[in-house]
Amino acid sequence: MTDVPVTVEARGSDFARLARKINEAGLLDRRPLYYTLRLSLVGVAFFGGWAAFVLLGDSWWQMLVAFVLAVAFSQVALAAHDLAHRQVFRNRKPSEFAGRLVGNLLIGMSYGWWTDKHTRHHANPNHEDHDPDVSPAVIVWSADQVERVGGLPRFVARWQAFLFFPLLTFEGWHLHVASFKALRNRSMKRRGLEGALLVLHFVLYFGLIFSVLPFGKAVAFALVHQAVFGVYLGCTFAPNHKGMPMITAEDELDFLRKQVLTSRNVRGGWMVDVALGGLNYQIEHHLFPNMPTPNLRKAQPIVRAHCAELGVEYLESGLVSSYGQALRHLYEVGEPLRKAKAVA
Structure with missing residues (x-):
């Protein structure tokens, strides 16, 4: 995610011609009415979910509320994504203010940590050395990474295609832990505010859960809620780059090709x-x-036609097919380790 607005001259000739078309179509203009409606609906779902939690009280039906709130949390995270990209506000200060409230306070995810991580992803998508989203922390994304990793990632890599969705149940907790760990980074802006909002989130979150529910149900609620939250968030990002070409230091691609060739669109309607x-x-x-x-939907035919003119592959697939491509890639990456295990 970038703090620098796109300009026609910024990315070289092929991208410059595309950017001119996009600018002429007015597709970089803000959409205040859309975001007012969207953020209002997300807010209703979020606070309405917590209101339902309090009104329902001591009941195992709270597991259903946990599911609904997980969806609401994920939609809040997607709204934070747009805020961080300055899609909602053009200026930095209101974007950061709203982003910290939405990210840190409402869902316990550090706006500063995530912005830094996502900026590096956008700069070098699917780059083995520079994209933090494909670093071999647990999942291994390429044959070269297989040769370099050991410990848990090497163990998981053998069957990572089958473990991918179960592992996503921990993604919510990972976001929370990573947010707190990032507070140690002195380069993070407004660390004190970020930390205070994160602490306040979890005081309110656990305080409310354990005050309404007995201990066992409260633990079950938190586990279900965070597991569904992690799976939902993981499922929004997995179709986009997983299974697409990986880039190394040897690859020399201009901005347009680096972004298009490593990304995948997902077909579907408004749902x-x-x-x-x-x-x-x-x-x-x-x-x-x-x-x-x-x-973005309006820009798609312009971008697709431009890529066709250049002979640049533009990949689009269905939702289920996109997951299939990602899982097949993970299975193929782990194949050498399975074979080595069988020989041993």
Whole structure:
């Protein structure tokens, strides 16, 4: 995610011609009415979910509320994504203010940590050495990484295609832990505010859960809620780059090709748009990170036609097919380790 608005001259000739078309179509203009409605609906779902939790009280039906709140948390995270990209506000200060409230306070995810991580992802998508989203922390994404890793990632890599979705149940907790760990980084802006909002979130979160529910149900609620939250978030990002070409230091690609060739769009109607928060238009989003979400659909035919003129492959698939491609890639990456284990 970038703090620098896209300009026609910024990315070289092929991208410059595309950027001119996008600018002329007015697709980088803000969409205040859309975001007012979207953020209002997300707010109703979020606070309405907690109101239902309090009103329902001591009941195992709270597991259903945990599921609903996990969806609401994920939609809040997608809204924070748009805020950080300056899709909602053009200026930095209101974007950061709203982003910290939405990210740190409402869902316990550090706005500063995530912004830094996501900026590096956008700069070098699917780059083995520079994209933090494909670092071999647990999942291994390429044959070269297989040769370099040991310990848990090497053990998991053998069967990572089968373990991928179960592992996503821990993604929510990972976001929380990583947010707190990032507070040790002195380069993070407003560390005190970030930390205070994170602590306040968890005081309110656990305080409310354990005050309404007895201990066993409270633990079960938190586990279900965080597991579904992690799976939902993981499922919004997994179709976009996983299984697409990996880039190394030897690859020399211009901005347009680096973004298009490593990204995958997901076909679908308005339900997919809402569920994935517009990230199903991943190619357009990576080319124009500060483009408001509702304009991505309008930009798609322009971008697709431009790629066809250049002979640049533009990949789009269905939702289920996109997961299949990602899982097949993970299975193929782990194959050498399975063979080595069988020989041993």
